[in-house]
Amino acid sequence: MNRFYYYLIFLNMTVNVVAFVPNVLLQQRFSGALSAMMLALLVGTINMWIFGVCMNRFPGESLPEIMNRYMKPWIRTLFLLFLGVNWFIAGMITILIFVDVSKQYINPEMPEWIFLFIFLVFVVLCAKMPSIKVLYLLELLLIINLPLVVIIFLKVYTHPYFSWDAVKEVGTHAFSIPAWDSFTVALYTFAGYLNMIIFASVAKVQFKASRAWMIGGVALVNLFTTFFVPIGLIGSEAVGLARYPWVMTADTIRFDLSPIERGIGLFLLLYVSISLTSALIHWHVGLELMKGAINLKKYKPKVQRVLPWVVTLTFCGVTFAVEKLLFQSQIRSLSLIWYTIRLFGEFLLIFLLCYFAWRRGHERV
Amino acid sequence: MRGFKFFIACLFFLLAGCGYKDIDKRFFVVAIGVDKSTSDHAKYKITFKAAIPPEKPSAKSNESEIVTTETDSMTDAVRVLRSQLDKELDFSHAKAIILGQSFVEKEDVSEILDWFIRRRDIQGIAYMGVGSPTALEVLHIKPTFERLPGNALFLYFGRSGTEAPYIITEPLFDFYRRIKEKGVDPILPIIQAEGDKYSIRSSAIFKNYRMSLILNDLESEILNTFLGRLKKTDFKIHADGKEFFVFADSAKLKYDLLVGEKTRIHIHCKMSVTIEESKETLALEKLHQLEVLTEQEINKNVLKLVKKLQQANVDPIGFGLRYRASHFNNQNEWQEWEKIYPEIEFTVNADVRVRGTGAIY
Numbered sequence A: 001m002n003r004f005y006y007y008l009i010f011l012n013m014t015v016n017v018v019a020f021v022p023n024v025l026l027q028q029r030f031s032g033a034l035s036a037m038m039l040a041l042l043v044g045t046i047n048m049w050i051f052g053v054c055m056n057r058f059p060g061e062s063l064p065e066i067m068n069r070y071m072k073p074w075i076r077t078l079f080l081l082f083l084g085v086n087w088f089i090a091g092m093i094t095i096l097i098f099v100d101v102s103k104q105y106i107n108p109e110m111p112e113w114i115f116l117f118i119f120l121v122f123v124v125l126c127a128k129m130p131s132i133k134v135l136y137l138l139e140l141l142l143i144i145n146l147p148l149v150v151i152i153f154l155k156v157y158t159h160p161y162f163s164w165d166a167v168k169e170v171g172t173h174a175f176s177i178p179a180w181d182s183f184t185v186a187l188y189t190f191a192g193y194l195n196m197i198i199f200a201s202v203a204k205v206q207f208k209a210s211r212a213w214m215i216g217g218v219a220l221v222n223l224f225t226t227f228f229v230p231i232g233l234i235g236s237e238a239v240g241l242a243r244y245p246w247v248m249t250a251d252t253i254r255f256d257l258s259p260i261e262r263g264i265g266l267f268l269l270l271y272v273s274i275s276l277t278s279a280l281i282h283w284h285v286g287l288e289l290m291k292g293a294i295n296l297k298k299y300k301p302k303v304q305r306v307l308p309w310v311v312t313l314t315f316c317g318v319t320f321a322v323e324k325l326l327f328q329s330q331i332r333s334l335s336l337i338w339y340t341i342r343l344f345g346e347f348l349l350i351f352l353l354c355y356f357a358w359r360r361g362h363e364r365v
Numbered sequence B: 001m002r003g004f005k006f007f008i009a010c011l012f013f014l015l016a017g018c019g020y021k022d023i024d025k026r027f028f029v030v031a032i033g034v035d036k037s038t039s040d041h042a043k044y045k046i047t048f049k050a051a052i053p054p055e056k057p058s059a060k061s062n063e064s065e066i067v068t069t070e071t072d073s074m075t076d077a078v079r080v081l082r083s084q085l086d087k088e089l090d091f092s093h094a095k096a097i098i099l100g101q102s103f104v105e106k107e108d109v110s111e112i113l114d115w116f117i118r119r120r121d122i123q124g125i126a127y128m129g130v131g132s133p134t135a136l137e138v139l140h141i142k143p144t145f146e147r148l149p150g151n152a153l154f155l156y157f158g159r160s161g162t163e164a165p166y167i168i169t170e171p172l173f174d175f176y177r178r179i180k181e182k183g184v185d186p187i188l189p190i191i192q193a194e195g196d197k198y199s200i201r202s203s204a205i206f207k208n209y210r211m212s213l214i215l216n217d218l219e220s221e222i223l224n225t226f227l228g229r230l231k232k233t234d235f236k237i238h239a240d241g242k243e244f245f246v247f248a249d250s251a252k253l254k255y256d257l258l259v260g261e262k263t264r265i266h267i268h269c270k271m272s273v274t275i276e277e278s279k280e281t282l283a284l285e286k287l288h289q290l291e292v293l294t295e296q297e298i299n300k301n302v303l304k305l306v307k308k309l310q311q312a313n314v315d316p317i318g319f320g321l322r323y324r325a326s327h328f329n330n331q332n333e334w335q336e337w338e339k340i341y342p343e344i345e346f347t348v349n350a351d352v353r354v355r356g357t358g359a360i361y
Helices: A003-018 A021-027 A033-056 A063-070 A073-106 A112-127 A131-157 A164-171 A180-188 A191-199 A209-234 A245-250 A263-293 A301-325 A328-364 B002-015 B074-082 B101-106 B109-118 B135-140 B151-157 B172-180 B217-226 B284-311 B319-325 B333-343
Strands: B026-036 B044-051 B064-071 B088-090 B096-100 B127-132 B187-194 B197-207 B210-215 B233-239 B242-258 B264-278 B345-356
Touching: A003 A021, A003 A131, A003 A191, A003 A209, A003 A245, A003 A263, A021 A033, A021 A180, A021 A209, A021 A245, A033 A180, A033 A191, A033 A209, A033 A328, A063 A073, A063 A263, A063 A328, A073 A112, A073 A263, A073 A301, A073 A328, A112 A131, A112 A263, A112 A301, A112 B002, A131 A191, A131 A209, A131 A263, A164 A209, A164 B319, A180 A328, A191 A263, A191 A328, A209 A245, A209 B172, A245 A263, A263 A301, B026 B064, B026 B101, B026 B135, B044 B074, B044 B135, B064 B074, B064 B135, B074 B088, B074 B109, B096 B101, B096 B109, B096 B135, B096 B151, B101 B127, B101 B210, B109 B172, B127 B135, B127 B151, B127 B172, B135 B187, B151 B197, B197 B217, B210 B217, B210 B284, B217 B233, B217 B242, B217 B284, B233 B284, B242 B284, B242 B319, B264 B284, B284 B345, B319 B333
Parallel strands: B026 B088, B026 B096, B096 B127, B127 B187, B264 B345
Antiparallel strands: B026 B044, B044 B064, B187 B197, B197 B210, B233 B242, B242 B264
């Protein structure tokens, strides 16, 4: 299996440690988060396996090309537009949360629009690159950030003040009814593989079914870390009060002999890189889906150059508007609704892919 | 394309003037003290110890500026004290938070803690302690052996300086966690101001957000070992006509919560010791007897400590949390625990191995 597949999955898992996901899970830690996480682990691994097997039938083809074969144009356009908007919103949520964290921890006196402007310039310019270059950029950024992830991982698990009793205490709530929000949010951890619908055209991958279980194992460790480490370090009660539990967890780490003693410095560095990389990948996929939806290649070259800019700038405008008009709490509640929509989109996509794979199988006969 | 590159280069201009002050225009606060106010019109007496940088970077000086004010909240104090100093107050190096003893005895600690946790620039790993007799006096101390302002206090608590057994290191995040958690009670070391030196030999345990029990030096040492924060320690053994001191380089104190008809807590201690000082020559054959004496003494002291905690109804070690962690009855496990705790039976079993007696018998 191609290394790019692993990169995409790993990126999504890491970004979920820093973004919105721990907050939702920890708010529901006494009312069903743990059982929802276990369920999401199972469902996500099965989804990933089905996706891989179906995509194997279409080597080297991205989703718009596959849909070109078997679906009527107007359903195809509609569905691809729906997916494209979904991906844009995913990137937008990452950017908005990142702006909030930056304002809270990095520079409280800088107005939000400057943060947004700088990030969006980076994300937009990189998202417009050809897919293979985006994959190389992803590889580079992940290699730079891997040591930071490893350091933080080691430091939290060997922390002298880590309270395993608090972890076990939350574990005793494992048999509550699964909470829906936790389920959708934990399923999002797996969504990295969905990015392959666009990158399959440049990264020729043969998905091996045996690898799905290995990835499931890594996802288990990731979810466990995301959920339990803040509980072990901040306490099972106080963690419900933290707005950004993982940033507060990083603040408990002490690097005794380093120039910056607070772990929060290293963590925010990691956070910046990972958030921007994730937003960039999501917006690239969204843009390519929209290009595929309207079959950009059929238009004149001038339109081919201008239209992606129009779409991207529209979305930048939407991001600015959302940042300006909505409070963080409203952004959070709307994001939770979006996670549910995304979940249905994912299941619909998997279902459609199964249908296509079945058609393909019958074609050969 | 050229236009874009020029545009991106222009983005650097956004960096100017977004809230960055020169380092010469800042006063770094290294320690913060909170006392109970002596007057009627304010609630707290807040003190900041700000570092004064030396004239030459190579000169070592521990000069600092102490400013204090009496207000009702931390934010008010910051506002008032900013008008007393000519430079901007910067809290990014505030590594010590001292609470006055009269303050923690009477007032609710969790109220003032809110400011420290809510602000992003107070370190979560800042050390906390109780200042005796007041935080102001503790902050005024400038030990002659201190290289940087406020540094002596940090070296006491960080494990890179002294590793004295009585000093309980309590970072801000751990104190806040214990305040909020059900099943663990907060603890803080008591920093005594003695002339121009600090003396940290006892600790305070909190209950209901106020100080409720003071432990002496031996008890603090045992508590420190219990919490897993102290590995190297020494004990005085005085029994059976013999008096000697043992040094343990790895002491483990663990406990099991055994639930049955009667809830019991069984504590086991494993230590490997060498004799550090003795009043008489120790024969090699008698090593086993020394082990037995050490075990008895440790059993006695540990039992005394946990019984004292039980009688005062405080739980700094976290027995309550362990109980909650091992029971699935989430609705009323806390009420159950509050009924059980005063009745728990403690048993201690120490396993000591004397490795050697030092350079002489």
